[in-house]
Structure formats: structure tokens, C-alpha cells
Amino acid sequence: MEKNFLATIGRVFLSFMAAVGRIAIFTAHSLRHCIVPPYYLRLLGKQMMDIGYYSLPVVGMTALFTGMVLALQIYVGSSRFNAESAVATIVVIGLTRELAPVLSGLMIAGRVGAAIAAEIGTMRVTEQIDALVTLSTNPFKYLVAPRLIAGLVTLPFLVLIGDIIGVSGGFLVATEKLGFNASNYLNNTFEFLEIRDVVSGLIKASVFGFIVTLMGCYHGFNSTGGAQGVGKATTNAVVSSFVLILISDYFLTVLLID
Amino acid sequence: MSETPKIELRNVCKSFGKKVILDNLNLSVAKGESLVVIGGSGTGKSVMLKCILGLLKPESGEILIDGEDITNSSGHKREQILLKTGMLFQYAALFDSLTVWENVAFGLIQAHGMKRKEAKVIAIEKLALVGLGPDLADKTPAELSVGMQKRVGLARAIAAEPEIIFFDEPTTGLDPIMGDVIDNLIRDCTQDLGATTLTISHDMESAQKIADRIALLYKGNVVWAGLASEIHTCGDPYVEQFVHGDVDGPIKLDILKP
Numbered sequence: 001m002e003k004n005f006l007a008t009i010g011r012v013f014l015s016f017m018a019a020v021g022r023i024a025i026f027t028a029h030s031l032r033h034c035i036v037p038p039y040y041l042r043l044l045g046k047q048m049m050d051i052g053y054y055s056l057p058v059v060g061m062t063a064l065f066t067g068m069v070l071a072l073q074i075y076v077g078s079s080r081f082n083a084e085s086a087v088a089t090i091v092v093i094g095l096t097r098e099l100a101p102v103l104s105g106l107m108i109a110g111r112v113g114a115a116i117a118a119e120i121g122t123m124r125v126t127e128q129i130d131a132l133v134t135l136s137t138n139p140f141k142y143l144v145a146p147r148l149i150a151g152l153v154t155l156p157f158l159v160l161i162g163d164i165i166g167v168s169g170g171f172l173v174a175t176e177k178l179g180f181n182a183s184n185y186l187n188n189t190f191e192f193l194e195i196r197d198v199v200s201g202l203i204k205a206s207v208f209g210f211i212v213t214l215m216g217c218y219h220g221f222n223s224t225g226g227a228q229g230v231g232k233a234t235t236n237a238v239v240s241s242f243v244l245i246l247i248s249d250y251f252l253t254v255l256l257i258d
Numbered sequence: 259m260s261e262t263p264k265i266e267l268r269n270v271c272k273s274f275g276k277k278v279i280l281d282n283l284n285l286s287v288a289k290g291e292s293l294v295v296i297g298g299s300g301t302g303k304s305v306m307l308k309c310i311l312g313l314l315k316p317e318s319g320e321i322l323i324d325g326e327d328i329t330n331s332s333g334h335k336r337e338q339i340l341l342k343t344g345m346l347f348q349y350a351a352l353f354d355s356l357t358v359w360e361n362v363a364f365g366l367i368q369a370h371g372m373k374r375k376e377a378k379v380i381a382i383e384k385l386a387l388v389g390l391g392p393d394l395a396d397k398t399p400a401e402l403s404v405g406m407q408k409r410v411g412l413a414r415a416i417a418a419e420p421e422i423i424f425f426d427e428p429t430t431g432l433d434p435i436m437g438d439v440i441d442n443l444i445r446d447c448t449q450d451l452g453a454t455t456l457t458i459s460h461d462m463e464s465a466q467k468i469a470d471r472i473a474l475l476y477k478g479n480v481v482w483a484g485l486a487s488e489i490h491t492c493g494d495p496y497v498e499q500f501v502h503g504d505v506d507g508p509i510k511l512d513i514l515k516p
Contacts (some may be wrong), residue, residue, distance in 0.1 A: 127348075127351040130311075131353070135368065135369060136341050
């Protein structure tokens with residue numbers, strides 16, 4: 001009984017390490033094909049539109065309401081010790097450093113990561129990826145590289161726009177509902193904001209974009225079976241993106257804090 | 259002194275876990291010849307084809323094309339080899355994100371670096387060869403019937419005028435008349451190109467129509483090979499059983515008796 005229990009732990013650990021190894025190899029392979037030509041610029045453009053431009057409404061909406069609720073909540077808390085003047089600063093730092101990149105990353109994981117896993121997974125189970133190979137086209141270059149680069153490049157732009165929309169949301173609530181003076185609020189917003197607050201958020205966004213597209217591609221690429229396999233790949237892509245975003249967020253914060 | 263075979267397999271072994279799929283398989287296809295490999299499902303026909311294409315790696319043995327060992331070649335070298343080949347997949351495996359003509363022209367544009375305009379002209383020519391009008395060129399594969407999809411797949415396989423063409427169950431899932439249409443197209447197209455073809459099938463009628471030579475695969479090994487015309491007169495017990503579709507004979511299916 002005890003032996004079985006230990007064997008189970010061992011098996012789980014081994015399969016976990018095997019998965020980590022497979023993802024590492026997949027990542028190395030993908031990165032190599034991002035750098036080595038040929039490049040598919042037409043596909044890169046299409047992916048940038050899909051991942052970046054068409055995610056604007058989702059990210060904008062998320063940022064707007066996050067900024068609004070943040071202003072409200074922080075006002076409630078800070079008014080207890082007469083620190084209402086901190087609202088603007090906390091909203092802008094909270095958004096740029098943390099909430100805009102993380103929440104955008106999670107939204108993109110749901111929107112883009114799932115779509116990538118489903119598309120590539122379907123291509124796998126219907127032999128379209130094999131067909132690519134027989135047509136002398138490397139599926140890593142054709143399918144994976146454009147998505148990875150698009151995720152890496154477009155997410156910071158999305159988050160930057162999200163920052164602006166979120167701060168505007170906070171501004172709206174503060175001035176219209178909480179009775180702040182507009183010019184004072186704006187002054188407070190920018191007084192203590194540093195460039196590196198924004199930049200660290202954008203670096204996070206870039207990493208999250210990479211994680212989401214990588215997980216989508218990885219799980220799609222390795223899906224097996226039919227419709228059920230594709231469904232599983234999609235779920236795994238989203239869940240693993242969520243977990244990796246939250247974990248890497250902590251370590252990125254530690255790294256970027258000084 | 260005989261000519262170097264176009265495709266040659268020497269003692270190829272492949273297994274998945276404990277299950278042996280290909281067991282010291284030897285096979286050769288002469289230049290310009292049409293070989294059809296027949297056999298029941300699960301006898302290793304598809305695995306053999308995937309090994310030749312490099313989609314799977316055999317554990318041992320050699321695979322030669324034009325006398326050159328390609329068993330372990332990958333990356334750029336594999337792409338160069340695959341430029342010489344075309345493949346029609348069982349379910350056509352058309353790229354559903356592209357239009358019909360883009361599918362046919364895929365190899366020309368991506369692998370041969372042809373301009374899109376020129377490639378479209380050739381794609382429409384190839385579509386005409388398989389009996390499809392230019393009005394279909396801008397449709398998506400999902401809008402076509404299965405028989406049409408298969409013909410588009412054939413057009414894609416022959417678009418770059420390859421020296422070797424592989425067919426994976428070309429008539430499976432088609433009605434008898436469409437099956438006959440595909441058989442005739444395969445014969446005409448490959449004869450015009452002077453291509454060497456390797457087909458895997460379990461459809462005896464189709465096999466006899468398109469084959470110069472037929473090989474019967476059983477348990478990962480060739481149990482009989484000979485001219486297509488000899489198949490009814492050879493007296494081989496394996497062939498007899500397969501051709502007549504008898505339950506009793508040397509070929510044993512893994513079916514548990516109730």
C-alpha cells in the first residue's frame with residue numbers, strides 16, 4: 001500500500017518532468033524557427049491583426065472597468081484614514097504595473113490561446129500539418145513562428161492602450177462620482193508615476209503574450225484523437241496559460257522591482 | 259545491371275511501444291512504376307508511408323530515394339527530398355483556412371517561391387485536369403463535396419509536377435463512380451508526368467486499375483508481390499483470401515470469438 005503510494009507520486013513527478021522537457025524542446029525549436037528564414041510576413045501580419053487588433057475591444061473593456069472599480073475601492077479604503085489624495089497614484093501604479101498586463105494576459109489566453117489550440121489541433125487531427133510537411137513547408141515556421149512573434153509584439157501595445165483606457169476610467173469615476181477636482185487628479189496621477197512602472201508592465205505583457213501563444217501552439221500541435229482531443233488541447237492551453245501567467249507574474253515582479 | 263529503384267525500403271522496422279508495426283519490411287519501386295500496397299487495416303500501410311515521408315522515424319533499416327539514404331535526414335535536406343514528391347491524403351487534408359486555388363498552389367508559392375499571380379494560373383490549369391472549373395477556385399474547401407475535395411487534393415499533389423506521388427487510400431469514402439473517376443485521374447495524371455507512384459489501398463478493384471505491380475502487406479511484412487495481372491492466377495493463399503474477402507485462411511484478424 002505504502003509502496004503503491006510512493007510509486008504514484010513518482011509517476012506523477014516523472015510525467016510532470018517529461019512534460020516540462022517536451023515544452024522546453026518545443027520552445028527551443030519554435031524560437032529557432034522564429035529567427036531562421038524563410039519568414040512568412042503575410043501570415044505574421046494576419047496574426048497581428050487577429051491577436052492584437054481584434055483583441056482591442058476585450059482588453060479595452062477589461063481595462064476600463066478595472067480602472068473604474070479600482071478608483072472606487074481605493075477611495076473607500078483610503079478615505080478611512082484621510083488619504084484620498086493617494087487614489088490617483090494607486091490607480092495608475094496598480095494598473096500599469098500589475099492589473100492591465102495580468103488581466104489582459106488572462107483575457108488574451110481565453111480569446112487567443114483557445115483559438116490557436118483549436119485551430120492547430122484541428123489541423124493536426126485532420127492531417128493538415130502532415131500535408132504542410134509533404135509540401136516542403138516547415139509547420140514551425142508556417143504555423144508557430146508567426147503566432148509567437150505576434151503575441152510577443154502586439155501584447156505590449158494592447159496593454160499600453162489598456163493603461164490609458166484604465167486610467168481614464170479611474171479619472172471618470174473619481175471626477176464624476178467621487179467629486180475629485182479634475183486637474184488635481186491628473187496632477188496626482190502623473191506626479192509619482194515613473195517610466196519604469198509602465199515599462200515593467202509592458203515587459204510583463206510581452207512575456208504573457210509569448211506564454212499564451214506558445215501554450216496554444218504546443219497543445220494544439222500535440223493534440224491526438226478527434227474532436228475530443230482538440231477539446232482537451234484547448235482546455236489545456238487555456239488552463240496552462242492562466243497558471244503560467246500567474247506564476248511568472250510573481251517572478252517577473254521580483255525581477256523588475258529594482 | 260538493373261536500374262536504381264526510385265524508392266527502396268531495406269529491413270525497415272517500426273513499433274509503437276510493444277506493438278510491432280513494420281517487421282523487417284523490404285520493398286522497392288522502380289522508376290516510372292505504379293506500385294499499390296494492399297492489406298487490411300492495421301497491417302502497417304499508413305505507417306510505412308509516414309516513414310517514407312519522414313513523418314515517423316523507423317527504429318532500424320534504411321529508406322532510399324534515388325539510391326540516397328534519407329532515413330534520418332531532417333530539416334532542409336528533408337524539404338529538398340519532399341520537393342520531389344506529392345501526396346494525396348486519405349481525407350484530402352486540404353487547408354481549410356485557404357481557398358481552393360491557394361491549396362493547389364501552396365507548394366508552388368511556399369516551397370518553389372512562385373509569384374501568387376503565376377501560381378494561380380497554374381492552379382486553375384491543374385484544377386481543369388481533375389475536372390474542376392475555374393469558378394471553384396475562390397471557394398473554400400468546406401464548400402465542396404468529399405469527391406471534389408479529393409480531386410482538389412489530387413490537383414495539389416500534382417501541381418509541382420513531382421517525380422514521386424503517394425496516394426493514401428485514394429478511393430476510400432467515395433461512391434463507386436467517383437472512385438472510378440479518381441482512379442482514371444490518377445492513371446492519366448501520373449502517366450502524363452511519368453511519375454513513380456506508391457499507393458496504399460484495400461480496394462481491390464481500384465488497385466488493379468492503377469497498379470503495374472501489387473504488394474500484399476500482412477503483419478508489417480510483404481507476403482506477396484507481383485504484377486497486377488497475376489493477382490487472380492498466382493494461387494498464393496494470402497492473396498486468394500484477401501481478394502475474395504474470406505474469413506478463413508492464413509490471414510488472421512485480431513477478433514475475439516464470442
